[in-house]
Amino acid sequence: MPRRSGTPRWSAGIVAMALAVPGQAAASPSRAGDFVVYGFSQSDVHDEDPQVYELDPDTTIRAIGKWSTAGDEAADYDFTQIGRYHAQGITFMGSGTASVIFPKDFATAEIFDDMSTRDANGDPVPHDEFGFPEPARRGNIFNPEYRAYLLSWARIQIDGGVDGLNLDEINAGFSGGSKYGFNGNEGFDDYAIADFNRYLLAKYPAFTAADWKSRFGMTDDNLLRRDVPAGDLTANFNYRDHLRAGGWNRDPLNAANPLAAEWGRVVANRMYAEDTSFTATYIRRYWKEIVDELRAYARRTRHRGILISSNGLWPYVDFNSVGMYPWNPDEQTPDYRGADYVPIVGGHLNGAKSLQSQYRHLKEQSARIAGNVPVVVFIDWPNDMMTGYLNLPLEEKKDYWRIFGAEAYANGLFPAFHLKDTVGSPTATDLGMMDFFKTYTRFYKDHRATFKDNAIGAQPVRAGAANVAASLLVQRGTGKRSIHLVNHDYDQGITPRTGFTVEAEPGSCPRRVSSISPDFPGAKSPAFSCRDGKLKVTVDRLDHYTVIRL
Structure with a gap:
C-alpha cells in the first residue's frame, strides 16, 4: 500500500495540486439515467475488486473510498483500474468521507482543532462511538479551509480519471455524538x-x-x-x-x-427541500459550492463532466445513493429505528413484508430535493441490517434480492447489489452469491429499456391475490407503461401465486400485453381484456417478480 512516512499532508491555507495520470482514458461518463444495474463494492484507494468485472454492472456507487490520510496524494491510488473498468463499459465512481477526520490527517493539532466541529461550549466534539483506535471527530463544513481540504483530495481523483465522485456523510457533523446522546449539540463553532x-x-x-x-x-x-x-x-x-x-x-x-x-x-444524510432553517440553508449553499467547483474543475482540466452523488437524499447530484441503516428517518416507528429495510425474524428473511411504501417515500423525497435523478438503495455498513443480511441462509440471501431488490425496481428505484465492504466482511464470492448475481442482473440488462427513467403512475393497480404488491410505472419521455408484481407470500421460501387477475386503469387500452420476469426465460403473452381504459390481465403464475408491459 503506498504510504507517506507518517507526515500529515494538509496545512492550513495550502491546496496541493494533483498530478494527472499519463495515458489515463478520459472519455465522458455515461448518463446516470441510462444505468439500470448498480453494484456496491468499496475498496481502499490502492485496492481493486475483481468481483466488479464478474458482475459487470453499469457502475458501482463507490469503487474506492478516501479515508484519513489514504488518498491525500496521487501516489496512494491505483488509477490504472479505471481503464479496466472502461474496457468493460463500467463507470468508475471515486469517493471519500466528507466528515470523519483524525489528528494525523493534518499538519498540527491546531489545524485539527480548527477543522473540527464544536459543541455549544466551543469544545471539539469527540466521536468515540465509532470505536476507532485513534481519536475521531467530524469535519466542519462551515470552515472554508475544511471545504478546501475536501476539494483537494477530490481533485486528485478527478485528475486520476474517475467518472464521478461520491462524497459520504456530508452533514454528519451535527449529531453531538454519544457524548451528548446524539441530541444535536454539535456544529457551534x-x-x-x-x-x-x-x-x-x-x-x-x-x-x-x-x-x-x-x-x-x-x-x-x-x-x-x-x-x-x-x-x-x-x-x-x-x-x-x-x-x-x-x-x-x-x-x-x-x-x-x-x-x-x-x-x-x-437530519444526517438528508437535505429536505422544505427545510429553510439556518443549518439547512447554509449546508445546502456550501454543498452546492463544492459540487459546482468539482464540475468546473473537471471541465477546466479534463474537458469533461463528472457524475456527483452522496449518501442519502441530496440536491445537485446526478443520482442519489441511499444507505439503508437503522435509526433512519424514512419511517416513524415506536422504537425510532425507522424503515426496516432488511426485514428479518428469528434469523430468517421476512419476505412477507413489503417495502413499497418506504421505497416510494425515498423516490418522492428525492424528486422534491433533486428532481428526476435515479435513486439507488444499498445496504449500508457496519450495522445490524448488514449483519442480518450476511447471516441469512444462502437461498434467503438470494431471496432478499429476488423480493426486495425487485421491489426497488418495481417502484422506480434501483438496488445496489452487494459485493464487498471495507471492514473485512465476507464478499459476495465468499458467500456463494456471485453466480446468482451474474445470472439475476442479466435480466435487468437485457430489459434496460423497460427499467430506466420510470415514474410511479397515479392510476391504481389491484392484484386479485393476497400478499402481492402491485405498482404501475410510467416511463418519462416515452410514456410507456408497465405493471410490476412482487410476491410476498413467503416463509423461508416463496409460495407461487397462480391463476389470478390484475386490474388497472392505465388511461388507454394497450394493443399488446407481454410479461417478463427474472423467474422465467423470454416473454409471455398473457390473456387480457380492456374496455374504456379499464384493463384486466390474467397471470398464470407469479414466483417472485413479474413485469407486465403494456
Whole structure:
C-alpha cells in the first residue's frame, strides 16, 4: 500500500495540486439515467475488486473510498483500474468521507482543532462511538479551509480519471455524538455562528433591537447588530453565549430555546427541500459550492463532466445513493429505528413484508430535493441490517434480492447489489452469491429499456391475490407503461401465486400485453381484456417478480 512516512499532508491555507495520470482514458461518463444495474463494492484507494468485472454492472456507487490520510496524494491510488473498468463499459465512481477526520490527517493539532466541529461550549466534539483506535471527530463544513481540504483530495481523483465522485456523510457533523446522546449539540463553532448571524440579519431585515429581544430573548450585552461585522463574535451577537446564559449549552435544540427552530435540526444524510432553517440553508449553499467547483474543475482540466452523488437524499447530484441503516428517518416507528429495510425474524428473511411504501417515500423525497435523478438503495455498513443480511441462509440471501431488490425496481428505484465492504466482511464470492448475481442482473440488462427513467403512475393497480404488491410505472419521455408484481407470500421460501387477475386503469387500452420476469426465460403473452381504459390481465403464475408491459 503506498504510504507517506507518517507526515500529515494538509496545512492550513495550502491546496496541493494533483498530478494527472499519463495515458489515463478520459472519455465522458455515461448518463446516470441510462444505468439500470448498480453494484456496491468499496475498496481502499490502492485496492481493486475483481468481483466488479464478474458482475459487470453499469457502475458501482463507490469503487474506492478516501479515508484519513489514504488518498491525500496521487501516489496512494491505483488509477490504472479505471481503464479496466472502461474496457468493460463500467463507470468508475471515486469517493471519500466528507466528515470523519483524525489528528494525523493534518499538519498540527491546531489545524485539527480548527477543522473540527464544536459543541455549544466551543469544545471539539469527540466521536468515540465509532470505536476507532485513534481519536475521531467530524469535519466542519462551515470552515472554508475544511471545504478546501475536501476539494483537494477530490481533485486528485478527478485528475486520476474517475467518472464521478461520491462524497459520504456530508452533514454528519451535527449529531453531538454519544457524548451528548446524539441530541444535536454539535456544529457551534465560530464559523457557523458567524453565518448564523448573517442568516438572521438577512431573514429579518427590519428587526430592531427591541424585536431581537422580544422575539428571541437576546439581551443588551449580547445583541445582534447590523453595524458590526457578523463574524465579530465579541462585539456582535454570540450564539454560544446566548445558549450558556439560557442554560441550553448542553441541549441547544431544546424547545425552550427560542432560537432552536431558527438554527434547525440537521437530519444526517438528508437535505429536505422544505427545510429553510439556518443549518439547512447554509449546508445546502456550501454543498452546492463544492459540487459546482468539482464540475468546473473537471471541465477546466479534463474537458469533461463528472457524475456527483452522496449518501442519502441530496440536491445537485446526478443520482442519489441511499444507505439503508437503522435509526433512519424514512419511517416513524415506536422504537425510532425507522424503515426496516432488511426485514428479518428469528434469523430468517421476512419476505412477507413489503417495502413499497418506504421505497416510494425515498423516490418522492428525492424528486422534491433533486428532481428526476435515479435513486439507488444499498445496504449500508457496519450495522445490524448488514449483519442480518450476511447471516441469512444462502437461498434467503438470494431471496432478499429476488423480493426486495425487485421491489426497488418495481417502484422506480434501483438496488445496489452487494459485493464487498471495507471492514473485512465476507464478499459476495465468499458467500456463494456471485453466480446468482451474474445470472439475476442479466435480466435487468437485457430489459434496460423497460427499467430506466420510470415514474410511479397515479392510476391504481389491484392484484386479485393476497400478499402481492402491485405498482404501475410510467416511463418519462416515452410514456410507456408497465405493471410490476412482487410476491410476498413467503416463509423461508416463496409460495407461487397462480391463476389470478390484475386490474388497472392505465388511461388507454394497450394493443399488446407481454410479461417478463427474472423467474422465467423470454416473454409471455398473457390473456387480457380492456374496455374504456379499464384493463384486466390474467397471470398464470407469479414466483417472485413479474413485469407486465403494456
